[in-house]
Amino acid sequence: MVKFGIEFVPRESYWKIMYYVIQAERGGFSNLWMTDHFINRNVYATLTTAAMFTNKITFGPGVTNPYMVNPVFTAQAIATLDELAPGRVVLGMGPGDKTTLDSVGVEMQKPLAAVQESIDIIRRMVSGETVAYQGEVFRTAGAKFVFKTRGRIPVYVGAQGPKMLALAGKIGDGVLINASHPKDVEYAVNCVKEGVTAAGKKYSEIDVAAYTSFSVHEDINKANKAAARAVAFIVAGSPPQLLERHEIDVKKAEEIKEALKANDWGRAFSGVTPEMISAFSVCGTPDTCIERIADLLKSGISQFVVGSPIGANVREAIKLVSEKIIPHFKA
Amino acid sequence: MDYDRLVSFIPAAKREMLSDKLVDVILASKNDEKMPSRLANTMLQYWQRDVLESESGMAVLLEAAITLEPEKAIGALNELQVRDAAELIKATLTS
Numbered sequence: 001m002v003k004f005g006i007e008f009v010p011r012e013s014y015w016k017i018m019y020y021v022i023q024a025e026r027g028g029f030s031n032l033w034m035t036d037h038f039i040n041r042n043v044y045a046t047l048t049t050a051a052m053f054t055n056k057i058t059f060g061p062g063v064t065n066p067y068m069v070n071p072v073f074t075a076q077a078i079a080t081l082d083e084l085a086p087g088r089v090v091l092g093m094g095p096g097d098k099t100t101l102d103s104v105g106v107e108m109q110k111p112l113a114a115v116q117e118s119i120d121i122i123r124r125m126v127s128g129e130t131v132a133y134q135g136e137v138f139r140t141a142g143a144k145f146v147f148k149t150r151g152r153i154p155v156y157v158g159a160q161g162p163k164m165l166a167l168a169g170k171i172g173d174g175v176l177i178n179a180s181h182p183k184d185v186e187y188a189v190n191c192v193k194e195g196v197t198a199a200g201k202k203y204s205e206i207d208v209a210a211y212t213s214f215s216v217h218e219d220i221n222k223a224n225k226a227a228a229r230a231v232a233f234i235v236a237g238s239p240p241q242l243l244e245r246h247e248i249d250v251k252k253a254e255e256i257k258e259a260l261k262a263n264d265w266g267r268a269f270s271g272v273t274p275e276m277i278s279a280f281s282v283c284g285t286p287d288t289c290i291e292r293i294a295d296l297l298k299s300g301i302s303q304f305v306v307g308s309p310i311g312a313n314v315r316e317a318i319k320l321v322s323e324k325i326i327p328h329f330k331a
Numbered sequence: 332m333d334y335d336r337l338v339s340f341i342p343a344a345k346r347e348m349l350s351d352k353l354v355d356v357i358l359a360s361k362n363d364e365k366m367p368s369r370l371a372n373t374m375l376q377y378w379q380r381d382v383l384e385s386e387s388g389m390a391v392l393l394e395a396a397i398t399l400e401p402e403k404a405i406g407a408l409n410e411l412q413v414r415d416a417a418e419l420i421k422a423t424l425t426s
Contacts, residue, residue: 013363015371019354022379053379315358 002297002329004321005031005209005305007062010041014049020314021050025057027322028330033062033092033176033211033305037100044077051085058088062211062305063158063176065096066118067106072143074118075125079149082126086150092176093119094158097237112167113137119155119171126153156209162191169195174207176305180281182292183245185210186299209303210296213281216289216311216320226312227283228272229265234280235272236260246279286324293325332397332423334390340416341389350384352407353392360399370395397424 006024008017021032032050036043043061050059060081064074074091082089095111108114117135121143124131128151130144157168158176168175169192177188189208196203213234215227235243236257240250252271259268277283282292293304311317341349357374374395377388396404401424408417 013366013371015366015368015375016358016363018375019358019378022375026381053375315354 002293002301003030003207003303004326004329005029005033005062005211005303006310006318006321007033007035007211007305007307008046009035009037009308010043010046011039014041014046017046018049018053020318021057022053023315023318024322025054027318028326029306029322030058031090031209031303031305032057032059033307034059035308036061036064036068038068038104039100044081047081048084051081051088054085054088056088058090059085060090060156061092063092063094063156065094065101066114066138067096067101067108068104071118071121071138072125072131072140075122076145078122078153079126079145079147082150082153090154090156090174091122092156092158093122094176095164099237110137112163115157115164116167116171119157123152123155125149127151154207156207158211159188159192165191166195166198168192169197169201169203169206170199171195172206174209174303176209176211177301178211180210180212180214181246181279182295182299184242185296185301189300203300207303208301209305210299210301211305212296212307213283213309214289214306214311215281215283215309216286216317216325217313218285218320220284220288222312223283223285224274224277226309227277227281228269230309231272231276231280232256232260232268235276236268238280246275248273248276248279286320289321290325290328293329297329332394332420334394335386337393337416337419338386338389340419341413345411345413346384346389349407349411349413350389350392352410353396353404354383356396356400356403356407357392360403362399365399366395367398370398 006029034043034047078089078091098108101108113136117138121133126149128149130142131140132142133140154173156174156176157172159165159168160178165188175192179185213230215223217223235253243250243253256268256271374391377383377391382388405417405420
C-alpha cells in the first residue's frame, strides 16, 4: 500500500511548521521530509523539534548533501535524532544543487562519488565502527563516535539524472525521485531498477518515492496559482531535453528564467503555462490529484511525497489530503 | 489580559468554530516575531494533545491571536457574535 510523505521548507517560524507537522501526522502521513538549505532555518534543529511534537511519523532531511556538511557531522546529527526518536529517523542524501553550492563557493565535485562515499561513511559511523576511509572525495582517519549509536538508519538517495538514479537503486534503502509527471517518474523508476539489478537486490526491497511539487485546492484556479510559483523555479532549472520531453517551449522557459534572475516575480509566475504546471507538479482539486497519483502509482512507486507548495493554504491543503486523498488509497 | 475570563464569554457551542478561525488568524499572521516561544510551545502542546478547543486551549489560542493580530482576533469574535469578549479585548487594548 502506498505511503504518503510530506515535505516542509523551514522558512517559516518553527511553530507554524510544527503545527502542520502535528496535523500531518494526525492526518495519516507516514513520512516527514524537511528540506536542507542554508538560507532557511536549520534542518536538524527543526527535525529535533518535530521529534518532540510527534510520536509515530518517520522523518529525516529531504535532502541534505555531502558538500555543505561533512558526512561525519551528518552521521552525528541523524544518530542523535535516532536516540531521540528511536526507529523513526531516515536520511535523505543527494548531490545538492549547483546554484546553492556556487553561492557559498563550494564546488560540486564528482557528485556520484561524493554521494556514494558519504553514505558509506555515514552508515559505518552510525553502526558504531571506527572509520578509516580513503575515497575520491572524502577521507577519514579512524573517525568514531564516543557515544553508543542505535545502529542502521535507512538512507534514501535523492536523484534526478539517470546515473544518480541508478546509484540510488544500487545503494539506497530508498529513492527520492525528484519528479511529478508519470513520464518522468516511469523513466526514473527504470533507471532505479537498473541499479537495483546491478546490486543483486529486489526492487520491492527499497522504498521508491515520487517527491513531487504538489498543490491542492477545491478551487482549481487557487491550486494553479500556488503551483505556478514552484513550477516557475523548476522550469527555470530544467535542462532543454526535459522541457522537450513535455513539449514545453524552451524559449518560454528561458523567459521565465530571465524574469526570476531579475527578481521580476510577476512576470516569472505569469509566464507559467498550464502545460508547465501539468509537467512539473501534481496540482488541482482533490479528485484531479487522486487521478494523477493513481497514474504515478502505475510506475511502481511506493511513497508519494506531497511537496511544496502543498497548497494555497497549507492547513486547508493538508486537511484535503488527509480527508479526501489518503483515504482513497487506503480503502 | 484575563484570558480565562475571555473564554467564559464564549458559548461551548461556538468553541470549535472560533478555534478554527483563531488558528487561521495565527497561521496567516506575518507578525511571527511577536509570538513568545513560551506561548508557541504551549499552543503546540495543546494541539499535539488535540485539546485546543478546551477552555484552557481556547485561552492559549486567544492569547496567541491577540498577541499577533488583535484586530483580526476581535473580528473573529464579532463574526461569531461573541461581542462581550470582543468588547473586553478592545477595552483592555485601549486602556
